[in-house]
Amino acid sequence: MSDLSRRKLIVGGLAATAGVAALGVAARLAQKYGLIPPDHGGIWGLGETLDYASQRLLTRHSLAREFSRSQISKRPLANEIAPPSDAFKRLQAGGFADWRLTVNGMVDRPASFSLAQLKSYPSRSQITEVVCEEGWSYIAEWIGVPLSHVLNLVGVQPQARYVVYFSIEPDWWESMDMADAMHPQTFLTYGMNGDELPVGNGGPLRMRLPRQLGYKSVKFITHLTVTDSMKKFGKGLGSASPEAGYAWYAGI
């Protein structure tokens, strides 16, 4: 009997040691392959890391579902946002002619683009669904220039890991990893359903990531920064969302 239990104890001990070692190795590998999200700390860190790591492994190149024209929602919901700032209203009064998108950080040629310039680049469209964390969703045709096109123009440096993007409205900013930034469906969107992008849906310029929830598709984009670390931005959690209690990665 004691032999049997001693064997149990030894086997259990070895299994526990192997388990801890495996976790250590997994953490090293995850770090190496960029599978640890910026908001991996805290009590929800385990879940956020498992969500991000597993989905990054499964979905690095996968395409969001695209729908047929007949499936476009008749009334695309323009959900409420805070009243626009004075800066936005001034640009709106001028028909957004002076709207600029500035790009800097770890790029070879920092640049500033007007809407007309962005519209002069090859235009792409996708019929994809906007999914809100509240539960509702609608389908629309989104027209814009792939973010990768703009990033290739400015020349992203090899050590880059994230693209941080800012709205003209204060404290509204997000970031995405390079897999999402270079993804063919990640658009700087200026049109919707064959028309200009309405202000209520994020016009004149909205970031669109159809593989993540709506809150990652920030409205009224004016600035992008390419970086290798999120530590210097805000509280270092990756974006404004984790600071408000939401996951940085919103593919789920």
Add this chain to the structure above:
Amino acid sequence: MATLGSAQVPLDARAPSPASVVRPATIASRHSALVRVTHWIITLCFFALLVSGVEILISHPRFYWGETGTVLTKPLFQLPIPSSRDLVPTGYGYVLPDQNGWSRSLHFQAAWIAVLTGLLYAIFGLFTGHFRKNLLPGKAHLSWQSFSTAVASHLRFERPGEAEVSSYNVLQRLAYLFVIVVLFPLVIWSGLAMSPAFDSAFPSTVTLLGGRQSARTIHFFVSVALTLFLLVHIVMIYLAGFWSRTRAMITGRASSRMERT
């Protein structure tokens, strides 16, 4: 004899101790350690998923069928409750506190732990014969006679007999199997179908359910079914003797002596 080792030996494997001699009742080994540990981990996860799920739900207590749905479209139905977001017209003059942030994080973290624990349980159940021995109804169970006896005794709210101290009756077996083989897989599937990134890699996850909003509605109804199962489960344990059954799921040992407490 190593004293360290003897502490590891389960009680039922020892020679009869004075305590069990005094008790005329048999002490049977009831639940294996793996069943007990996974049972309580999944219990904790289920409560976390239920609370956080309700919190997420009240941010949009409307349900739709098909791919899309917003406050601008006609819902399949709307729960008559207030909402935690002012986007939803509820008829109530107030908006509940918004708890979506931590609720979503808790929901997914608990889901990971529940699914990984459930996988461990499923592998164990398949390879040790736990499913075959304890959950699959045997030939004797499936006769009309035994089935109607079980239904009748349940309808009379009778306390279970001695046989059920060490084994599940046919209705229990069918209920547990339904939860393990149908409801749990369906709630995981419909939950994954709501992930836009998961759908991009495995689009049939959502299309087979009839669209994103259908998946959300199915997720709701399966959660309701699981909650009803939990309520019935607790009532049954209460009728069978709450402490003896709960003790069995904690210590692994079942005493056939009827509870008097």
